[in-house]
Amino acid sequence: MQDALEKDDLPLEYVDLRDIGDGQITAIMSALQFQHKLFLREMKGELLPTRIPLDTVETVMDFICGPGSWCMDFCKRYPGRQVYGVDINHAIVAQARENAAHADLQRLEFLVVDRKRPLPFPDEYFDFIHLQNGTSLFTLGQWPRVMAEMTRLLKPGGWLNLVDFEMGPASQPALDRVLTFLAQILARIGRNITADGRAPLTGSTLGPGRMAQQSFTDIGYALYPVDLGGWNNPVGRAYLAWSVVRPEMIYYLAQRTEISHRDELQALLREMQRELRQIGFCGVGMLLSSFGRKPLTP
């Protein structure tokens, strides 16, 4: 866990949940690519809400693009647009560039940005911005600035799409306890909207309201229930184990936020991993895709 220890200086509000663990960023990259496949399956293969007309879309940003799975798929399916994949994480963007080089895609560029500064694009530059996993990356306090920046970057009439996953109920006792730990971790790092901080809910339901605060129009959302268990669902099970309750991530953050004793947590995480392999395991989550449009007139 050397790499994780080096990140101890990073204030908790800037922790990137994707970039915690044993320094093997490629393993996390695979998990994120896998997440994209799962989400796309759940959303019936739609890369963006059907409500958004593509004929006027020329310039697109995938903000927090991860390994570039979404923007690469977008470029393949809707060629001819200028697409920017933007992320705060150097290692992740390096991986995205490598992935895209193999795919030989035109008009796709990747950028690393500093989350504390405005993004390096002029005002009213994009027709469409896709932002996935924003609720687990930004704190509740950071969201007003994120939304102001998205609004600045969108052309009048441009569309924003926020896509976030929330964990729901699960069947096994050790996982149930791990999820309450995860909830407490998320509360400590400012990314939990629950009153008692005991359910790991990051605020995906606040998407439409956040757009309303920016006076967006045509606001709407769609729900996609996600199955994470069952005997015949290796894809859902793997997403849960590799991403949602990734042991390295929980372990590292539980130590930093001092929510659990080391030995107790290690035993619990081992028990949880055993549970996730049981035939009778059931777990569910919700994928929420909200969208809205920057007003045509200010």
Added chain:
Amino acid sequence: MNYEEKNGPEYWQETAASEVARLFFGHPYMMESLGHLLPPTIDVREVETVLDIGCGRGEWARRLTKEYPHIHVTGIDTSAKFIQEATRLAAADDLNSISFYQFGAAQALDFSGETFDVVHVHSLASFISTAMWSRILEEMIRVLKVGGWLNVVDFELGSTSSMAYNRLAVIGMAGVRALGGSIAPASPTQGVAARLYGFLVDAGMLDVAYTVHAVDFGVNSRPTTRAFLDDFVSDMISFKPFILQFELTDNETFDTLLSQAREELYAPDSCGYAYLISAIGRKDA
């Protein structure tokens, strides 16, 4: 304070809260959200007899016989009041292949073994305590014909954009837990919906599977959402005495939260969801 110990495991289903919960979970909007009356895996053409346990006012049973007149449905519930209303509503609709009986959740079911092609239970969690789970499951399988299907459906809260509602949900769940209606060891959930599938696997049933469905709380999501939210809010009001009785919050806080929740849930940019999980299994010879 452990209310389950103090009041015995049967206390939860005897509270008025359990009736309110049953009506809420048996709301037509829930059936709409599920998208079907019975899972498509079940071939309804071959189904003749159905038992609906915890039928409430018989909403589901009435819909099933209307859609499939060849099916006879028997609805049972622990509430005498619900059985009376279910009988009256079925008569008003001129439905003949439907009958309703009251039953005691703690007793064996009053049917001989291998009677039904399908046993359907919606929101069992709302009318039996967790201590009774294995017993009732055994009973349901006993009255099922060999090769017949057991279909169990349950509800679990998700999240909404209304902070006031989210707080009320936490308060309500604390009450459910105190009364022995929750089987989740740590999380603020009822814990039943996610366990249905495992229960059927553990009971040795065949072809066990489940599906997950969203109950959408958004006012603009469907034409019927507003009516659902109206009922939902008045259900919360009937929960109030129970919440005050167990000192989960005070009168003033409850009223403030409820009026805030109402305003927030009805806002045009409101967003929220809950889960329905529907599990099925077939009885092994």
